[in-house]
Amino acid sequence: MPPRAFLSATPLFYHRRVVRTQVAVIGSGGDNEERAEKVGRLLAERGATVVTGGRDEVMAAAARGAKSAGGTTIGILPGETREGANEWIDHVVVTGVGHARNLAVVASGDAVIAVGGAWGTLSEIAFARVLGRPVVVLDPGWAVDGEGVERVSSPEEAVELALRLARTAVDEKSH
Amino acid sequence: MPPRAFLSATPLFYHRRVVRTQVAVIGSGGDNEERAEKVGRLLAERGATVVTGGRDEVMAAAARGAKSAGGTTIGILPGETREGANEWIDHVVVTGVGHARNLAVVASGDAVIAVGGAWGTLSEIAFARVLGRPVVVLDPGWAVDGEGVERVSSPEEAVELALRLARTAVDEKSH
Amino acid sequence: MPPRAFLSATPLFYHRRVVRTQVAVIGSGGDNEERAEKVGRLLAERGATVVTGGRDEVMAAAARGAKSAGGTTIGILPGETREGANEWIDHVVVTGVGHARNLAVVASGDAVIAVGGAWGTLSEIAFARVLGRPVVVLDPGWAVDGEGVERVSSPEEAVELALRLARTAVDEKSH
Amino acid sequence: MPPRAFLSATPLFYHRRVVRTQVAVIGSGGDNEERAEKVGRLLAERGATVVTGGRDEVMAAAARGAKSAGGTTIGILPGETREGANEWIDHVVVTGVGHARNLAVVASGDAVIAVGGAWGTLSEIAFARVLGRPVVVLDPGWAVDGEGVERVSSPEEAVELALRLARTAVDEKSH
Numbered sequence: 001m002p003p004r005a006f007l008s009a010t011p012l013f014y015h016r017r018v019v020r021t022q023v024a025v026i027g028s029g030g031d032n033e034e035r036a037e038k039v040g041r042l043l044a045e046r047g048a049t050v051v052t053g054g055r056d057e058v059m060a061a062a063a064r065g066a067k068s069a070g071g072t073t074i075g076i077l078p079g080e081t082r083e084g085a086n087e088w089i090d091h092v093v094v095t096g097v098g099h100a101r102n103l104a105v106v107a108s109g110d111a112v113i114a115v116g117g118a119w120g121t122l123s124e125i126a127f128a129r130v131l132g133r134p135v136v137v138l139d140p141g142w143a144v145d146g147e148g149v150e151r152v153s154s155p156e157e158a159v160e161l162a163l164r165l166a167r168t169a170v171d172e173k174s175h
Numbered sequence: 176m177p178p179r180a181f182l183s184a185t186p187l188f189y190h191r192r193v194v195r196t197q198v199a200v201i202g203s204g205g206d207n208e209e210r211a212e213k214v215g216r217l218l219a220e221r222g223a224t225v226v227t228g229g230r231d232e233v234m235a236a237a238a239r240g241a242k243s244a245g246g247t248t249i250g251i252l253p254g255e256t257r258e259g260a261n262e263w264i265d266h267v268v269v270t271g272v273g274h275a276r277n278l279a280v281v282a283s284g285d286a287v288i289a290v291g292g293a294w295g296t297l298s299e300i301a302f303a304r305v306l307g308r309p310v311v312v313l314d315p316g317w318a319v320d321g322e323g324v325e326r327v328s329s330p331e332e333a334v335e336l337a338l339r340l341a342r343t344a345v346d347e348k349s350h
Numbered sequence: 351m352p353p354r355a356f357l358s359a360t361p362l363f364y365h366r367r368v369v370r371t372q373v374a375v376i377g378s379g380g381d382n383e384e385r386a387e388k389v390g391r392l393l394a395e396r397g398a399t400v401v402t403g404g405r406d407e408v409m410a411a412a413a414r415g416a417k418s419a420g421g422t423t424i425g426i427l428p429g430e431t432r433e434g435a436n437e438w439i440d441h442v443v444v445t446g447v448g449h450a451r452n453l454a455v456v457a458s459g460d461a462v463i464a465v466g467g468a469w470g471t472l473s474e475i476a477f478a479r480v481l482g483r484p485v486v487v488l489d490p491g492w493a494v495d496g497e498g499v500e501r502v503s504s505p506e507e508a509v510e511l512a513l514r515l516a517r518t519a520v521d522e523k524s525h
Numbered sequence: 526m527p528p529r530a531f532l533s534a535t536p537l538f539y540h541r542r543v544v545r546t547q548v549a550v551i552g553s554g555g556d557n558e559e560r561a562e563k564v565g566r567l568l569a570e571r572g573a574t575v576v577t578g579g580r581d582e583v584m585a586a587a588a589r590g591a592k593s594a595g596g597t598t599i600g601i602l603p604g605e606t607r608e609g610a611n612e613w614i615d616h617v618v619v620t621g622v623g624h625a626r627n628l629a630v631v632a633s634g635d636a637v638i639a640v641g642g643a644w645g646t647l648s649e650i651a652f653a654r655v656l657g658r659p660v661v662v663l664d665p666g667w668a669v670d671g672e673g674v675e676r677v678s679s680p681e682e683a684v685e686l687a688l689r690l691a692r693t694a695v696d697e698k699s700h
Contacts, residue, residue, distance in 0.1 A: 019257075019267055049266065074249075074266055080282055080306050080623065082194075091224065091249055092194055093268050094282035096306065097622040098605065099480055100272060100450035104279070107255055107269035119496070123476035129469040130449055131255050131271065146469070255448065272447040273430065274655055275625035294654040294671070301648035305624055321644070369607075369617055399616065424599075424616055430632055430656050432544075441574065441599055442544055443618050444632035446656065450622060454629070457605055457619035481605050481621065 020072070021166050023159075024051040024109030024133075026124045027058035027141070032116030035138060037065035038155040039113055044071020046163055051076065051108045053101065054085050054092065058115050063088035076105050103127050110166035113158050114141050125149065134165035195247070196341050198334075199226040199284025199308075201299045202233035202316070207291030210313060212240035213330035214288055219246020221338055226251065226283045228276065229260050229267065233290050238263035251280050278302050285341035288333050289316050300324065309340035370422070371516050373509075374401040374459025374483075376474045377408035377491070382466030385488060387415035388505040389463055394421020396513055401426065401458045403451065404435050404442065408465050413438035426455050453477050460516035463508050464491050475499065484515035545597070546691050548684075549576040549634025549658075551649045552583035552666070557641030560663060562590035563680035564638055569596020571688055576601065576633045578626065579610050579617065583640050588613035601630050628652050635691035638683050639666050650674065659690035 023043050027036060040050050040062035050066040052059040054075025063073040067088045075089035078101040082092050095101040102120060106112050106128040114125055114137045125144055128135045135149045138158045143151075150165075152158050198218050202211060215225050215237035225241040227234040229250025238248040242263045250264035253276045257267050270276040277295060281287050281303035289300055289312045300319055303310045310324045313333045318326075325340075327333050373393050377386060390400050390412035400416040402409040404425025413423040417438045425439035428451045432442050445451040452470060456462050456478040464475055464487045475494055478485045485499045488508045493501075500515075502508050548568050552561060565575050565587035575591040577584040579600025588598040592613045600614035603626040607617050620626040627645060631637050631653040639650055639662045650669055653660045660674045663683045668676075675690075677683050 019264065022267065072266075074268065076268060089194065091247075091266050092197065092283065093249065093251060093279060095270070095279040096282045096302075097272060097275060097278065097447075097450065097625045098453070099477060100275075100447065100453050100622045100625070103272065103448070103450050104268060104270040107271045108267065119476045119479040122494075123473045123480060126469045126473035126476060127271075127449060130473060144472075272450045272622075272625065273628070274652060275447045275450070275622065275628050278623070278625050294651045297669075298648045298651035298655060301644045301651060302624060304644040305648060319647075369614065372617065422616075424618065426618060439544065441597075441616050442547065442633065443599065443601060443629060445620070445629040446632045446652075447622060447625060447628065450625075453622065454618060454620040457621045458617065477621075 021048040021110050021163065022051050022074070022108055023048045023162050023166060024106050024112045024124075024128075025058065025062035025115065026053065026105060026112060027115035027117035027121050029116040029118070030057055032058050033061035035155055036061035036115040037068075039115060039138070039158055040065025040067075040071070040073075041069045042155055042159040043113075043163075044069035046159065048163060048166075049074060051105060052089075053077070053105050053120075054089055056084075056086060058117065060086035060088060062115070074108070076101050076108065099123070103131075106133055107131055109133055110169055111136065111162040113138060113162050115158075116141055132169070134162070134169055136162045136165070196223040196285050196338065197226050197249070197283055198223045198337050198341060199281050199287045199299075199303075200233065200237035200290065201228065201280060201287060202290035202292035202296050204291040204293070205232055207233050208236035210330055211236035211290040212243075214290060214313070214333055215240025215242075215246070215248075216244045217330055217334040218288075218338075219244035221334065223338060223341075224249060226280060227264075228252070228280050228295075229264055231259075231261060233292065235261035235263060237290070249283070251276050251283065274298070278306075281308055282306055284308055286311065286337040288313060288337050290333075291316055309337070309343075311337045311340070371398040371460050371513065372401050372424070372458055373398045373512050373516060374456050374462045374474075374478075375408065375412035375465065376403065376455060376462060377465035377467035377471050379466040379468070380407055382408050383411035385505055386411035386465040387418075389465060389488070389508055390415025390417075390421070390423075391419045392505055392509040393463075393513075394419035396509065398513060398516075399424060401455060402439075403427070403455050403470075404439055406434075406436060408467065410436035410438060412465070424458070426451050426458065449473070453481075456483055457481055459483055460519055461486065461512040463488060463512050465508075466491055482519070484512070484519055486512045486515070546573040546635050546688065547576050547599070547633055548573045548687050548691060549631050549637045549649075549653075550583065550587035550640065551578065551630060551637060552640035552642035552646050554641040554643070555582055557583050558586035560680055561586035561640040562593075564640060564663070564683055565590025565592075565596070565598075566594045567680055567684040568638075568688075569594035571684065573688060573691075574599060576630060577614075578602070578630050578645075579614055581609075581611060583642065585611035585613060587640070599633070601626050601633065624648070628656075631658055632656055634658055636661065636687040638663060638687050640683075641666055659687070659693075661687045661690070 044066040211233040219241040386408040394416040569591040
């Protein structure tokens with residue numbers, strides 16, 4: 001272990017810029033698990049952290065995919081305990097704010113990929129745009145048209161585009 | 176129902192039980208940074224992930240301490256961007272819910288350690304107890320008395336006690 | 351003033367069933383103010399309380415319409431103060447939770463009427479459906495199709511339908 | 526831009542300044558209901574709207590007291606439906622954000638009166654101070670000392686002081 005005093009007095013060599021790109025993967029529906037898992041795996045292979053709502057179906061599949069490639073996963077839960085978290089979450093955020101956690105899920109992504117999904121997913125796509133996060137919808141999915149929402153037809157394209165948009169978004173905000 | 180394993184390239188041995196213990200470190204005040212940094216370092220040395228509100232003073236110091244020991248940090252921010260996040264955060268959760276993120280900070284800890292702090296910290300101590308999370312106050316700090324709030328006088332004791340209480344809390348909920 | 355002891359010991363004659371129907375009016379865009387004002391006025395004429403996000407454009411117009419007919423208005427604000435509240439709000443709820451207040455706006459309606467609007471409105475339509483609140487979109491508006499979302503073309507139809515759906519929703523939940 | 530008056534049948538003299546003073550009454554515990562009811566009644570007699578968390582015990586008693594004097598009550602609920610709302614609430618705000626609704630309760634008061642209470646109440650006292658709302662604790666109650674928290678020993682004093690502080694707070698912010 002390096003001497004801590006050195007590091008703590010000298011934050012020069014460790015700073016926020018090393019935070020990895022975080023991509024939120026949203027959606028639901030058992031039929032979409034295979035696509036979501038592939039998205040998660042490809043994101044991990046590209047070095048991005050996968051952020052999800054932490055629960056089942058698409059959320060679990062994306063995290064499972066990320067872990068299968070040795071990636072890192074964050075799950076942002078709606079309830080007041082870890083109950084219902086899927087098994088592939090590395091870092092569990094328990095929000096206690098119910099569906100308002102949807103805001104946190106997309107806000108925590110530098111970009112957002114939607115895989116299937118129902119009303120909750122639509123709320124996330126909308127919130128992502130309220131906050132200026134780029135959204136990539138993997139078709140078939142919510143047919144949302146509007147500035148900042150792109151639609152693609154394969155997991156590969158989704159990941160490629162999301163990472164490119166994430167980079168741009170981050171550069172613009174220089175955060 | 177098809178066997179889940181079939182759907183995925185799932186690493187069979189990866190599951191939630193390996194989520195590391197997460198301890199929330201709360202507080203504020205520049206005078207408390209040294210103590211907070213020590214708390215963060217000791218937690219990391221013991222293998223716990225440090226969860227904070229992600230900003231300055233105590234939050235930054237605890238994360239800095241954790242990173243100095245090679246640990247992992249999660250920062251849960253109140254705003255809608257990463258702005259204001261300190262440099263020692265590995266995983267940034269942007270909640271967009273303002274001070275309501277205080278609920279998420281303590282809910283995400285298996286135990287909570289308070290180092291100094293003002294009104295925001297008191298809201299977190301109170302929320303931690305609403306949710307049944309054990310709280311360790313490092314004196315001098317908020318003189319809160321009540322079931323589930325313990326007070327200690329050194330970072331070493333704080334970490335020791337928090338980890339013991341976290342284990343108990345987790346066992347009780349078997350999460 | 352009636353003797354309070356009588357009332358407080360005897361809640362028989364004052365209870366929740368007298369809470370008036372609450373309808374959330376959501377949307378944005380200066381072009382939609384005229385329609386929103388009419389919706390607000392018609393709701394008030396029918397005895398419903400108008401719930402909005404409390405700010406400008408559609409939110410202000412709906413409240414203004416309600417007040418022009420002697421109705422009651424509730425404004426649910428995103429910030430931490432009353433700043434930005436429009437002048438036609440009777441009861442101001444300051445949430446402090448940013449865009450997560452969108453969840454509260456629609457949750458507080460027995461039904462929801464959307465008049466124009468952008469991404470924030472879409473998040474509200476989606477949240478309304480997550481929570482099972484009936485939604486009436488006044489065309490032209492968000493072209494959202496899905497169970498529980500009806501589209502109409504006049505303020506009169508919107509109000510008529512929303513009140514009918516609200517009654518059904520309330521009966522079902524018997525709240 | 527067309528004159529706003531043209532767009533509407535707006536009553537010209539109706540504007541925000543007529544929003545009544547809103548006082549949040551927080552607390553819990555069946556033993557405190559009598560005091561809470563008196564606080565609610567006195568607030569209503571003085572023309573203030575009573576804001577509470579909308580549920581039982583102190584929250585119900587304060588609302589009951591207000592209604593016994595012909596006052597107006599707002600209940601801000603944690604859940605996703607009106608379930609659990611007490612019978613004396615005129616205007617029901619369903620937030621869906623769990624305990625984070627505590628932030629909304631105190632944020633919606635120009636001043637806050639605490640009557641008894643446990644951890645949830647402490648979170649509200651703390652949040653009130655984070656947001657700069659004046660707090661009056663009716664003893665016996667939480668023994669919180671700090672700037673902006675006053676302690677009194679009768680409902681009459683609590684209401685008198687809260688209304689005076691509310692006026693000052695509003696004047697300062699000129700909202």
